[in-house]
Amino acid sequence: MVGSNAAEAHPIIFQHILRGVHQGAKLVVVDPRATLTAKRAHEHYALEIGSDIALFNSLAHVIIRDKLQNQSFIERATTGFAALQAEVTQWPPERAAAITGIDASRIEHLAHAYASAKRAMICWTLGITEHHNAVDNVFALINLALLRGNVGRPGAGLNPLRGQNNVQGGGDMGALPNRLPGFQDLTDAAVRNRFELAWGVPLSPKPGWNQTQMFEAMADGRLKGLYVIGENPLESEANSHHIERIFDKLDALVVQDLFLTPTAERADVVFPAAASFAESEGTYTNSERRVQLVRSALTPPGEARDDVWIVQALARAMGHPWIDKSAEEVFAEVRELAPNFRGITYARLAMAQGLQWPVPHKDHPGTAVLHTRLWQDPVDPRVPFMPVDFSPPVERPTVDYPLLLTTGRRLAFYNTGVQSNVYAHPHNQGEQVEVALADAERLELTEGMWVRVTSRRGWITGPVHISASLPPGVVFLSFHFPDQVRTNVLSIDATDPRAGTAEFKAAAVRVEKWSPSQEA
Amino acid sequence: MSPQHRVPQRLLPDPKIVAQSGPISPQRLQLRGLDQALRRAWGMTVTRMIQEVQASGILGRGGAAFPASVKWQSVRDADAAGKLKYGVMNADESEPGTFKDRVLLETDPLLPLTGLAIAARGVGADKVYVYLRGEYRHLLLPIQRAWEVVEGTVPEAVIPLEVRLGGGAYIAGEETALFNSIEGKRPEPRLKPPFPTVKGLFSQPTLIHNVETLANIALAFRDGAGPFRKYGSASTPGTKLVSISGRVNRPGVYEVPFGIPLTEIIEGEDTAQGMQNGQRLQAVLLGGAAGTFLTSLEVAEAAYDYPALRRFGASIGSGALVVFGETDSLPEVAQTLANFFAEESCGQCVPCRIGTVRIKEMLEQFSLSERQVDLRDLAQTMRDASICGLGQSATTALMSLLDRPVLWSKNVDRGKGAV
Amino acid sequence: MEIEESRQLTIDGEVCQVPAGTTLREACLQVGKEIPALCWHERLTPANTCRACVVELEGSRTLVSSCSRMVEDGMVVHTDTPRVLHARKGVAELLLSTMMDDVNAPELQKLAQATEADPAHFRVGETLVQPIRDDNDLYVRDYSQCILCYRCVAVCGEDAQNTFAIHVAGRGLQAHIDTGFDRSLPDSDCVFCGNCVQVCPTGALIGKTEWSLRQENEWDEKKIQVTETTCSYCGVGCSLDLHVLNGRIVKVTSPYNHPVTQGMLCVKGRYGYEYVQADVAHLQGS
Ligand SMILES: Cc1cc2nc3c(=O)[nH]c(=O)nc-3n(C[C@H](O)[C@H](O)[C@H](O)COP(=O)(O)O)c2cc1C
């Protein structure tokens, strides 16, 4: 598990993982922090924040150097091995050790352990993707899996653990600038044509903007109106002060949410929405591509309505004669247009407790393992190795900002707390600034003392928690309690241009003692 | 003891030998012939070793009297998967009225440890444990030193030995609870099957024996199965250490051959030397807290052997004999025993956890005859449905008392316990 | 291909064939004999502590617990001999002797009825009656109703949660579920997943909402509607059964046969639903 604190962020997946461990599987965790997940692992590799690619490339180096790769798989199913080899030869363990802080001998050991496993799975979460080079991080992991043929087989594979209930489903439904429902390519004329026929309108072949691009466009005045559905970017996005400024520039802001969030407070129009999981009908898709039903158990309060209803009403108000469709009727349309969903009906979902796409026809049982085609001849197309080079986090510790802030989740809470700060959790004591033992000693901090944390973008204050799970030089904050600690004031909006994800996991900060009187 | 039952000291060392050698010295090992026992064992194939154990007919001395050779074979056979195996010496000795393992370990630790080394070889154990009753901590060092002496004699026998101290729970002497305790868990008995020989300590095949059983193993290898069988009965070869307490002139641990009349143990010059102050014998509690009361008439008839005692519904158990005189109130004794079981139940299963307390309460509040039906009713549930020997036999002594009204129905004027 | 081995045994005179690795209790069910059990739970490793599931096995000195004893060739089993019925009744009577008559233990009460157990039979002394532990807003512990089935221990440990916040402490009738020196739950290692609450067969572990409603006599099982939906928090996709009473969610469980959860949830899924029914004043204040 790489950059994943599943014990806290995905507790039920972690139960499945531990069942495997009790039955003899070996668990290795790569994470700068000694998280709860790391504590349950057989081995923990505490690497320097953002040094992931140095480690992965070096693992590939050892595997190739010691001829432990699955040569027949590589020859049959992949392309670009020579290029990968050329890249990773430059990554002997000694070089990676200097960057990651992990002993060369342990890197060798890990490479051999991974290479000797008959089946090995790599799971990751935002520790891999919340970096300025997120996509490269993922490529480096894919390279490792391909080297050993750990794809397309049960018990193997590459498994990004989805952070939110329906990120997968959002992508499935085409809520990406270059995709149409069913994860279909917008730039493919045949696909577009199918949708144009069904919808009776021409579709632009040009991909839209991703969120980062939208923020840039808002900053320079190219984007004037924004419709936000179920997000609280003012608190969830990196570099909050900057976000506030660009939101101020909008001519029109429409927010559709359950609550009057800080983002909604700035809106020109607020559409009160029904809570999806308990007040409306529809589907979510989880981490394992399982499409599952959501059903309504309660009547939404006041004027709150289903998201589907609001969007359709909005279209009508804008002069389009949309007929009012239920979620299930919309889904029927998805089935027609998206081959991966063709075999899924609400009735089947209810019977089967969800189905994993692709489900190409109505008798298909769903697909538990993807990419099995890589084990059938001929492999066409083959999958490419993607050699990547290491680049350190954008912000490095300096004299003024000597520590690295990394952010993450806590078990009982969630995102900006809109949902999770309502119930009466006994441990809901608000946010604490987690500081490593050694740093606390050096800064003469004691438990509960108030500190100020400053980055190049802003500062926040909060009580200290001295944490044995942090390596020296690292500060940890969650972002669950923005009312109290606006963590994202600090975080850096250096973003991977391909993924649009900001480097939440590494921002240079300074921590100092602080007393409330200083505020005045 | 009559000459026919007099045995040269075997399990307990001869006074001459005791005078000549320290208990943990290499001389003692030699004087006791244990070097020969070890050499004989190491000169045999393991198949031959198991045959030797079988021929000697040794039954386990921990209470259940299970044939040792059957356990050995089963552990031996369990090696298909190339698993680790363990040997364990059960020195938790917590049965009330039982103290022979302590005497044995104090006077001659080399004997059982030689037996342990031989047993470890016989079953292919990779490591051995001694589980020692917490109160016997003074024996911890002697046991470790005795193991070094044994290892010094047969260097190829060197396998790790670890001594673990019990924490004061009677139940930890039950073999599977003992495994849990060594593993760092609550000493709760496990369900059997699987038996320890297949899935024991750390889920590996394990041979567990009582201290005295292992002492007998050493003797059988020293003398050979034939000579070993010279004493004892045909069905139960060998000698037994009995712990005698109560109203006798000379309480203590004595070595007797199986089959000896009970009266001889109580009256014998070399054993308990008869009743204190010329009291008349009222009853003997045979086998410990979970044992059986025998009336004086039964005692007069009984021989100390399994088949002979079966006639009285009794067994040898751990080898305890608690002797009661005419003035002792056996209902009160039954109450003490009930307290003991209520205290010592591990609490895991319903019949024993709650049943032992209810028995105790009924004995406190009512006379035996008042609640006889309920006591029998409950005892049956406990016997039938408890997980382990503790709950299953917690009412054995009480039931044996109820079945012998002469032992309680005339104690009219002796408090609550009486009628 | 692995060939599934089978075992032949006789249950109440009927010869039957079942796959190796089947428990006696499952085998009995296959021939239509339902054996009662209190501690056994479909999702958990059998603890075999209640002993209500005992049956008579020829050749065995004692009765055997059918929930965990595996079938062997040639076994001859009797499920309703007087000895078996007597032991079952004894188990029910012993358990009932430790608690008040108004306990919320439907499975125990069913066993008591089926065996015609007399709750007063063994009420001769000590009971488990003790104060309720109400130390947090998510669930309440009333160990006066505990039957020590070990389900909560198993679910908090290796069988699911792997948190190991609770275990049995003490021995004999003093054996009880403990957080470690009887610390309050918030001070213990508990992470409030509530999986123990879901598997507890009695009112010993009970959601705070349900407990409060029961106190006010407003809990009405018949009026509760259950809707199956999917959790709105992380990407695991846990299936939730929302129990709704009078327009409010009062409890959340998860079905044991669901491929994702197998009945288990985390604290957010089980208790994090309040945001959909928080009172408006509270929200405007935030
Ligand atoms: C409640 C209970 C307590 C026991 N205590 C002891 C004990 O203290 N010492 C012992 O050797 N066996 C004890 N046993 C017997 C062991 O479980 C086991 O039968 C014995 O160690 C096997 O050794 P053996 O084959 O040498 O007899 C106890 C059994 C029960 C049911």
Ligand code: SF4
């Ligand atoms: S019979 Fe008693 S000691 Fe044995 S497992 Fe049951 S409760 Fe524990």
Ligand code: SF4
């Ligand atoms: S609290 Fe409930 S689940 Fe836990 S042992 Fe008691 S009755 Fe069983």
